[in-house]
Amino acid sequence: MSHTLAAAPETLLAAPDQASQAEIVDEIRARHAELDALEAAGERVAATAHDFPAYRSSVLRHPTKNPRLVDPETIELFSPAFGQRDVAAIESDLTLQHAGEPLGERMSVQGRLLDSWGRPIANQLIEIWQANSAGRYIHQRDQHPAPLDPNFTGAGRAVTNANGEYRFTTIKPGPYPWKNHRNAWRPAHIHFSVFGSSFTQRLVTQMYFPGDPLFALDPIYNSIHRQKDRDALVGVYDHDLTSPEWATGYRFDIVVDGPDATYFEPEDE
Numbered sequence: 001m002s003h004t005l006a007a008a009p010e011t012l013l014a015a016p017d018q019a020s021q022a023e024i025v026d027e028i029r030a031r032h033a034e035l036d037a038l039e040a041a042g043e044r045v046a047a048t049a050h051d052f053p054a055y056r057s058s059v060l061r062h063p064t065k066n067p068r069l070v071d072p073e074t075i076e077l078f079s080p081a082f083g084q085r086d087v088a089a090i091e092s093d094l095t096l097q098h099a100g101e102p103l104g105e106r107m108s109v110q111g112r113l114l115d116s117w118g119r120p121i122a123n124q125l126i127e128i129w130q131a132n133s134a135g136r137y138i139h140q141r142d143q144h145p146a147p148l149d150p151n152f153t154g155a156g157r158a159v160t161n162a163n164g165e166y167r168f169t170t171i172k173p174g175p176y177p178w179k180n181h182r183n184a185w186r187p188a189h190i191h192f193s194v195f196g197s198s199f200t201q202r203l204v205t206q207m208y209f210p211g212d213p214l215f216a217l218d219p220i221y222n223s224i225h226r227q228k229d230r231d232a233l234v235g236v237y238d239h240d241l242t243s244p245e246w247a248t249g250y251r252f253d254i255v256v257d258g259p260d261a262t263y264f265e266p267e268d269e
């Protein structure tokens with residue numbers, strides 16, 4: 001069978017000075033080795049490399065000045081607080097937002113929001129956004145030649161219950177190209193925004209899928225230098241969370257503080 005591929009739009013064509021994938025992988029390995037050596041020498045190395053040169057724009061994506069101090073109690077008086085009544089149950093099902101059903105692997109993503117002592121964080125808003133099964137976002141800046149799905153927007157929200165549990169129904173997102181280097185592809189992922197025990201603790205992270213062949217190639221995933229921290233970002237396939245003849249199931253627990261914490265992106269990302 002033969003088929004014709006549409007030419008990539010001009011905006012997606014790599015600039016001639018972009019690094020190759022092999023060069024990016026070498027940069028990732030070299031930086032990990034440097035960080036491992038620093039750690040072995042007894043230096044304290046943050047789990048989160050805010051400047052990770054293989055991720056080209058990372059040097060522009062974090063504050064360069066000390067944070068402005070505010071009185072958290074004052075902020076909490078004015079900040080929004082979400083409860084079970086503010087979010088409809090249907091908002092957690094991304095497959096029901098249009099007249100038809102989206103294409104792709106239907107799945108449920110479930111987990112618990114926990115603090116570093118393993119205590120559930122109840123009544124907190126969890127928001128997700130993601131590409132469709134073809135790896136395309138509904139976003140002006142995403143113009144790569146994969147189809148939009150008229151039955152999929154890719155955004156949902158839920159509020160954790162008394163046990164800190166949340167559940168989404170969605171479809172598995174596809175990997176997509178980006179312009180960090182020549183022929184760069186992001187591993188499939190779902191973006192998560194969570195709140196800790198208060199609104200001022202908004203944190204943003206990504207959930208990945210087990211065994212993705214793009215892990216070793218992706219400078220965003222690898223800006224977290226310890227393997228155990230990267231592993232915490234990978235959802236776990238859990239057959240007990242599947243629904244017969246309906247959906248596969250993944251578990252993704254999120255810890256918001258302490259040594260078991262999930263890696264979070266700098267706030268301006």
Ligand SMILES: [Fe+2]
Pocket residue numbers: 131189191
């Ligand atoms: Fe993304």
